[in-house]
Amino acid sequence: MSSPSTNADGAVQQRQNRDVIISVRDLVVGFGDRTIVKGLNLDVFRGEVLGVVGGSGQGKSVLTRAILGLVPTRAGAIRIFGQDRDALAPTERRILEQRWGVLFQxxxxxxxxxxxxxxxxxxxxxxxxxxxxxxxxxxxxxxxxxxxxxxxxxxxxxxxxxxxxxxxxxxxxxLDPELVFLDEPTSGLDPISAAEFDELIGTLQQTLGLTVFMVTHDLDSLYSICDRVAALAEGRVIAAGPLETLLESDHPWLKAYFHGVRGGRLTAARIEHKDEEWKPAPTTR
Amino acid sequence: MTVAAMGRPPKFTRQSSPEGVRLSLSGDWTLVASHRLEEESRRIVEEARGDRLIVIDLAQVSQLDTAGAWLINRARHDLARRDVAVALEHVRPEYSTLLEEAHYRAFDAPARPNFNVIFVLLSDLGQSTVDALHEFYRGVSFLGELVSSMIYVASRPHRFRLTSLVAQIELIGFRSVPIIILINVLVGGIVAQQGIFQLLKFGASSYTVSLIGILVLRELGVLLTSIMIAGRSGSAITAELGSMKMREEVDALLVMGLSPIEVLIAPRVLGLIISLPILTFIADIAALFGGMIVSWWYGGISPVAFASLLKEAIALHTFLVGIIKAPFMALVIGLIASMDGLATKGSAESLGQQVTSSVVKSIFMVIVMDGLFAVFFASIDY
Known part of the structure; x- marks a missing residue:
């Protein structure tokens, strides 16, 4: 597995390049009289692993489905690989869709x-x-x-x-896509399998040069493979950036998420052992 | 496809120099041009076969994906087997990880057993015979389970699921009424029309009424209704139970200590057994009505004359012969539909197969049962 430092370095380089793969501007999505995504802005850069977090019903899945074109949008623009999907002819759209891969929940x-x-x-x-x-x-x-x-x-x-x-x-x-959407890739897996899966995504991302858009609830995934994290609440992105900046945010939901009962324990442990290299526990006979 | 998607085709050039042979690869070595890619990798092996040492230069490769990396590695492997030493040069760091991950390994295709056609035919025949017998056995044991659970419920009336039963009667019985009336009016009319045309040749067109009355009441009413319900409700029951099985809802009932037969199947089968005789009665009336209209139209037999001729032609037992069969038909449809539903496996395809097999089997069994009843009633002279 890649150590966190190389990941961070890579992310810095990529942010300097600023090659935007997905750009979402003022997106509004709703069903009936409910509006779920309310003026959302988000950028995904080439080669990064973006983790999207948020409470249930805050629009994570709807955002993903809107980007994939599975739900109609009410307003706003979604540009993928620099192209506005709604403006494309059907054949061009099909070619666009072959450049991404989706892992459903x-x-x-x-x-x-x-x-x-x-x-x-x-x-x-x-x-x-x-x-x-x-x-x-x-x-x-x-x-x-x-x-x-x-x-x-x-x-x-x-x-x-x-x-x-x-x-x-x-x-x-x-099809060797450039962009991969992962919807809660580690949900329903035991912690060991989840860690292996994170590692797998990390390795594949490096090998195949993927850009990964990952919706997740799993704090471990955020720590181990995400270059950047976007937090969604009330249909907007309330914070986006490297995990460290999100940890310092004082938005109530983020505080509860990272410093609550479960998150707090993990965050504390991660910060404590930040510089230590992970070693397998010694086996006792 | 657009020009952008086509990209630059993969190719290579060969240069012989005193140091050795150099193959310079260029273009997009990606899956988009898969045939070209395979062809090029085959040519690499062909052209380098005689050499002792070759260098594959990746400097000009503009894109490389798993497929490209795999084919380059496969070519390297093939050359290594022919004692050609291969070196890669100018490999970009991101390509080298990819080439590393996609290193060559043999995927042994599982040996496909080669059977004699006659052997396969005979074994299939045997298998389907055994399957059919198993099916029959399962049907009988299922019937036993159903009857015993019904007796169990009958002895504890508070466990009887009245709401569920009423819901099933609405779904199976009440909502089928319009389509049952429609097809039976039509069929009654068609039988009447043909009866009038054919019997007119003997000057006996008034016998049409006997024909309609006996045919409809004894056979057609119940048969058409059963077939319609097998297609309409039997399929619905199979699909419902099948998808419940797929989503582990049936298992959820079992672990709660509830019997799926009691909770799911008994109300459905009972609903069928109650609905089908009622529907058959409605079908009889509808078909007679259709016959009456057509007899009036084509044969000039007025409704009053039709009624009195009908009264002479039929007796109560004519009607009873038809209606007695209905609950048995319902039981057969319900049994087959529930059994096939519960036999669904995990896939959507399996659900489709089960629904098809349920409808085909129940229609077949309905007709076979009708034949058996015909033989039975003839032998007891009823």
Whole structure:
């Protein structure tokens, strides 16, 4: 796993470059007479891992779905890779959509297809690739996300929760996207699997040069892999920046989030051991 | 595709120098040009086959993704097997991690067993015979469970789910009334029209009324209603139970110490058993009405004449033969629908298969049952 210092250095460089991949301006999204996202502004820079946090019902999922084009927006502009999606022709939009990968919260693997077929689905549908190469690439992606070859011919219903997430990540990475959306990637995983998954996302992000937009509740993920964190409340971004600046914020929700009962313990521990390198606990026999 | 998406095609040039052979790769080594990419990597292997040492220069590569890295690594592996030493040069740091992660490994395709066609045919035949027998066994045991749970509930009336039963009767019975009336009026009319046309040749068009009365009351009313309900409510029951099974709702009932048969299936089957005779009665009336209208129109048989001819042609047992069959049809539809629903596995595809199989099986069984009843009633001369 990359040490936090290189991550931070990388983030500094990227912020200097300021290559904006997603830019959201004055976004308003609502359903019926409820407005959920109220004039939200957010930038995602190339090569960074952005963590989006916020309480339940504060618009995290709606924001993600709005960026992905799954819910209609009422006002505001969303530019992805410098293009305004609403202004694009359908074919251009399809090309745009092939440049991102999405990991849904519950995996959203196609239940009628095996894991391998799930991974090959985007390749088969959007590219003209020989079956042999597709097989090899699917197996390679499976290995990259840490699944054995025996998982390839299983159906999603035969997989455990962690394996579903990994298989879904492999599908999200099938076309080597530049941008990956992760919706609560570690929810429902045990702490060890969650840590492994964080590490996996970190490694893949470095290897494939991904930009990661990650909605999460998991404080550990924020600490270990996110370069920047955006906090959402009441349909707006109340703070965005490196984790350290958010920790110092005195917004009541952020205070409760980072310095509350659960967060406080972790924050204290992290600050205490900030400079120590993580070592595995000595095993006793 | 746009020009931007096409990018620069992957290619390489070969230079021989005294130090050795240098292959300079250039362009986008990405999945977008997958065929070109495979072709180029194959050519690398071909062209470098005879050499002892080659250098692959990545300086000009403008883009590299997993597919490109994989194919370069595969080519390196193939060359290494032919005793060609390969060195990579000018690898950008981000490419080197990618090349490292996508290092070559063999993915052994699982050996596909090669069976004799006749062997497969025979084994499939045997398998489906065994499956059919199992299915029958499961059906009988399911019926037993259902009956025993109904007896259990009957002995404890406070556990009877009246609300649920009424809801099912509304869904299965009440909401089917319009479509049942519609199709039976039409079918009654069609039978009457054909009866009049055919019997007119013998000058016996008034026998049309007997034809309609007996055919509708004994067979058509109950058969059409059962088939309609198998398609309409049987499928709904299977889909409902199937998706409950998929989302572990059935398991949730089990761990609460509740019996899914008692909670979910008994109200549905009971709802069917109560609704179907009522619907059959409505269907009979509708078909007779349709027949009466058409007889009046084509055959000039007035409604009054129709009624008196009908009264001569049928007796109470004609009606009873039809209506007695209805609860049995309902039981068969309910059993098949619930069993198939609970047999759903995790996938959406499986749910679809179960719904299809439920509808096909219940319609088939309804017709078989009707045949058995016909034989039975004929032999007891009823």
């Amino acid at each position: 519950n995996g959203a693997l196609f239940s009628g297809l095996t894991v391998k077929q799930n991974i090959q689905m985007p390749m088969r549908e959007t590219r003209d690739i020989s079956q042999h190469l597709m097989d090899e690439l699917a197996m390679l992606k499976l290995e990259l996300v840490g699944l054995g070859p025996d998982a390839a011919d299983k159906f999603p219903s035969e997989l455990s929760g962690g394996m579903v997430k990994r298989a879904a990540l492999a599908r999200a990475l099938a």
